[in-house]
Every structure is written in structure tokens, then in C-alpha cells.
């Protein structure tokens with residue numbers, strides 16, 4: 001078996017008032033886009049900091065391509081690029097000077113630096129404005145520059161902490177394409193955090209969900225959905241009164257009913273008979289217009305996971 | 319390693335030049351200082367400018383104050399402007415980052431003093447030279463420059479410590495200001511706590527040495543202290559132990 005890009009084992013990090021990471025363990029294979037999800041304060045940024053050797057673990061071990069960032073930090077950072085919580089651009093410098101500084105820091109030759117900077121700035125539509133001080137730029141433009149900086153030296157591993165925050169939809173989509181291409185064609189491992197679940201589902205081949213420093217779930221987005229999202233039917237029609245909805249909730253096979261605008265969303269318990277449910281509704285005087293099977297969205301799964309009920313849900317991995 | 323130190327120093331200079339060009343952060347006051355020390359004072363003092371012992375006080379003082387503004391900003395500024403973490407995520411070593419910042423500050427002060435001295439010397443020659451080249455004796459120049467360098471290096475050693483611990487630039491500057499004030503009170507402390515006979519003794523021995531030798535010795539002492547401070551700062555500045563924001 002090849003060495004994983006990232007290995008986290010029993011990772012604990014305590015801060016004076018809070019345990020930010022609580023016995024976290026997972027592996028990320030090389031060459032994929034990994035999405036790290038979790039509500040605010042879950043510990044995502046702290047994990048990235050530990051992996052880059054910027055914060056020491058209280059307990060446990062981490063490895064980046066087999067190297068412990070605590071002792072081999074220089075080696076880890078040599079092959080990693082990062083866009084952290086703050087974009088980290090030097091506002092007094094121009095875009096060119098910003099990238100040039102980091103290119104020098106990574107010992108890129110001057111020819112390579114110039115060519116690569118031009119390539120990246122053009123790709124992000126910033127080439128024309130390369131000689132402007134970045135301080136006057138919009139948040140999204142700085143964010144793009146920071147992404148360019150993160151991949152400038154062609155790292156094997158890129159950490160991106162909420163990279164699409166502040167980007168417009170077009171820019172986000174094109175960044176997603178770039179990231180997917182980096183992983184597929186150049187074998188770069190991408191470790192990204194995001195609060196955009198649709199983005200995570202589309203882009204990531206593997207996701208981990210954490211809350212309060214503990215891993216709640218780990219797998220492909222499809223796995224997470226099928227393991228957790230209960231099957232749903234959406235039913236539309238006339239006569240879906242509150243009484244009907246209340247009655248339906250008590251009917252066998254129904255796990256829960258929610259109104260969703262004109263429709264109702266019926267959560268099914270395993271083995272439920274949709275025909276019987278429809279028959280019950282017809283019997284209650286509903287004129288049914290549409291019945292549609294659906295699955296819980298990735299967002300539903302996420303919300304279910306991280307809400308406090310998530311604790312009690314079966315199959316929670318610790 | 320030297321390449322990395324240089325990379326960091328270069329970035330610091332680019333940042334400060336941007337500020338100076340925009341006349342922020344003392345851009346105007348620097349022009350005033352240049353006008354006063356480089357032009358007006360040599361014009362007024364005439365040829366005595368070349369031999370004035372005052373030079374040994376105000377040049378080092380001025381240079382160290384230039385150095386101190388840059389060094390106070392060094393780590394605290396990166397922290398305040400949220401660039402420290404990204405800098406630390408780069409492959410630059412802790413030592414290269416600290417040394418680059420110290421080098422940038424020291425060279426900045428030194429370059430400023432040297433340029434000003436050169437301007438002053440040119441002014442004196444143009445105004446009072448009457449076709450002859452007036453010079454400052456080489457030992458004097460050497461002593462002066464050593465003192466300037468030693469002072470800058472020393473101040474940057476203290477400053478980098480202060481900056482490491484400060485959350486904001488303002489906080490760094492305040493702490494730094496207090497420390498500089500205490501240092502300036504050294505003569506008072508000397509007068510208070512050293513017995514008068516000993517004082518007289520020390521002063522007479524110092525004046526026997528002459529200004530040049532004395533300056534060289536002081537510069538050497540400051541340099542040694544600075545070295546110790548810098549080594550301590552390098553030891554302290556370690557990823558994993560640095561407060562990021």
C-alpha cells in the first residue's frame with residue numbers, strides 16, 4: 001500500500017479553554033480532493049495548522065507523506081502550499097511582488113518564476129493588474145491571488161481553508177474546475193475546508209465531517225448520503241391540511257412529515273409501503289397531483305450529522 | 319540559508335519603500351530629517367561639521383530610531399495584518415525569517431545614515447570646499463559607522479523580542495518606547511548608583527581613549543549584546559510556539 005498523503009492518528013489539541021481536537025483519526029490518500037467539513041469552531045483550521053507544523057499537537061501523531069510535521073516541518077512545507085484562514089497577501093506589495101516573494105522563498109529559478117506567475121495571474125484574470133498594490137483590491141481578487149500563491153511552486157499537497165469564500169459564482173466554479181484538474185491531471189492532493197456543501201459534494205471524492213474536534217463521519221459523499229439519508233417521498237396535491245399532515249405522521253411506515261411549500265416531504269422508515277401511504281392520503285380526501293421518490297440531500301445529511309441529534313444517530317464513528 | 323535571509327529582507331524593503339513613496343509611516347518626517355541633517359546642519363556648521371563630536375551622538379541616535387520603527391513592525395506587523403501564518407506556512411526557516419527581518423532593519427538604518435553622511439559631506443564640500451576636497455579622517459568615519467551599525471544591531475535585537483510578543487504594531491511600539499526611554503536613562507542611573515570617585519575615574523579613562531577608540535569599544539560592546547539578543551530571539555521564534563494571531 002502506498003503512503004497516504006495525510007495520516008492523522010489519535011490527534012488531540014487542547015487550548016486553555018477548549019479541547020479543539022479530540023482523538024481525531026483518518027487517512028487521506030494521495031491525488032484526491034478531500035473535503036473537511038464541520039460547523040464553525042469544529043477544529044478544521046486547527047487540523048491544517050497541525051499538519052503544516054504551525055501548531056503542535058497535545059497528543060497523537062500526524063504524518064504528511066510519511067513525515068511528521070512536528071519534526072520534519074521544513075520537508076512538509078517544502079512540498080505543501082496553503083491558503084489559510086486569512087488570505088495572507090501583502091497588501092503593500094503588488095500582485096507580482098507578492099508572488100515573486102513566495103517564488104523566491106521556494107527557490108524557483110527566476111525564469112520559472114516569471115513564467116509561472118504569468119500563467120497563474122492570467123488564468124485568474126489578474127495579469128492586467130499585476131503592478132497594482134493589492135491593498136486596493138476586492139476581497140475576491142485577493143482570494144484569487146492567494147490561491148495562485150498556494151499553487152505557485154507546484155506543491156504535491158495544497159491546503160485550502162475556505163478557498164471560495166468571497167468569490168463570485170463564476171470564479172468559484174472556475175476555481176473548482178482548476179482544483180479538480182490539479183488533482184486528476186497532476187496528481188496533486190487537495191485538502192480543503194468549505195461551508196458550501198454543494199461544492200463539497202461536487203468536488204470532493206472523500207469527505208470528513210467533524211464537530212467539536214471529533215470525527216462524525218468519513219467517506220465519499222455518496223456513501224454519506226446512502227448511509228444516513230433516509231428515503232423520502234415528496235407528495236404534492238390539494239387538501240394537504242394540517243390535520244392530514246398530523247394524521248399522516250402517525251401512519252405506519254412514516255418516520256416524519258415536513259411541509260415544503262406546496263408539497264409535503266415524507267420520511268420513510270425502512271421497508272415502508274409507499275402505495276399504502278398514498279392510499280391513506282386519498283382516503284383522507286387529498287387530491288394527489290404528484291408523488292416523487294427523493295433522497296436526502298447532502299445538506300440534509302450534514303445537518304443531521306452535526307445537529308445535536310447527530311450524537312444519538314446510529315453508526316456514529318468516534 | 320543566506321538566499322532565504324535575503325529573500326525576506328528584500329520583501330521588507332519593498333514593503334517599506336511602498337510606504338515611504340506614499341508618504342505614510344514617516345515618509346514626510348524622513349524627508350525633513352534628510353533636509354535638516356544632510357543639508358541645513360552642514361551648511362550652518364561649515365567645515366566644523368566634519369569634525370563635530372556631536373556627530374557621534376545624533377547619527378547613531380537617528381539611525382537607531384529608523385531601525386526601531388522597522389523592527390517593531392517586523393513580527394507584530396505580520397501578525398496584525400494577518401500575514402504571519404502564511405509566511406510561516408512557507409518553506410522559509412524560522413531563523414531565515416528572523417534574520418531577514420533584522421538584516422532589513424539594520425541595513426535600512428545604516429543605509430539611511432550613510433546616505434545622509436554622504437549628502438552632508440557633499441554639501442560641505444560644495445559650499446566650503448573652495449575647489450579643495452575636504453575629508454573626514456578615515457578612522458573617524460570607521461568609528462562613526464561602527465557605532466551606527468552596533469547601535470542599530472543592538473536596537474533591532476531588543477525590537478525583535480518586543481515585536482515577537484506584541485499582538486499589534488502599536489503595542490510593540492509602546493513597549494519598545496518604554497524600553498528605549500529606560501536605556502536613555504542609563505546615564506542617570508550611572509550617576510545615581512556609581513560612587514562619585516569611580517565616576518570620575520571612568521570618565522577620565524574614557525576621555526583618555528579619545529572619541530574614536532571609545533566609539534569603537536562601545537560599538538563592540540553593543541554588537542556583542544546584540545548578538546546575544548539575536549541568538550535568543552532566534553531560539554524563541556519557533557513554529558508551533560509562536561502566537562499566530
Ligand SMILES: Nc1ncnc2c1ncn2[C@@H]1O[C@H](COP(=O)(O)OP(=O)(O)OP(=O)(O)O)[C@@H](O)[C@H]1O
Pocket residue numbers: 015016018019020038039040041042043044045046047
Ligand atoms: N490559538 C487558539 N487559542 C485558543 N483557542 C483556539 C485557538 N485556535 C483555535 N481555538 C479554538 O479551537 C476550536 C477550533 O477552532 P478552528 O479554528 O479549528 O475551527 P474551524 O473548524 O476552523 O471553524 P471555522 O469554520 O469557523 O473556521 C475553537 O473552539 C477555537 O476557539
Ligand SMILES: [Mg+2]
Pocket residue numbers: 044045046085161
Ligand atoms: Mg476555520
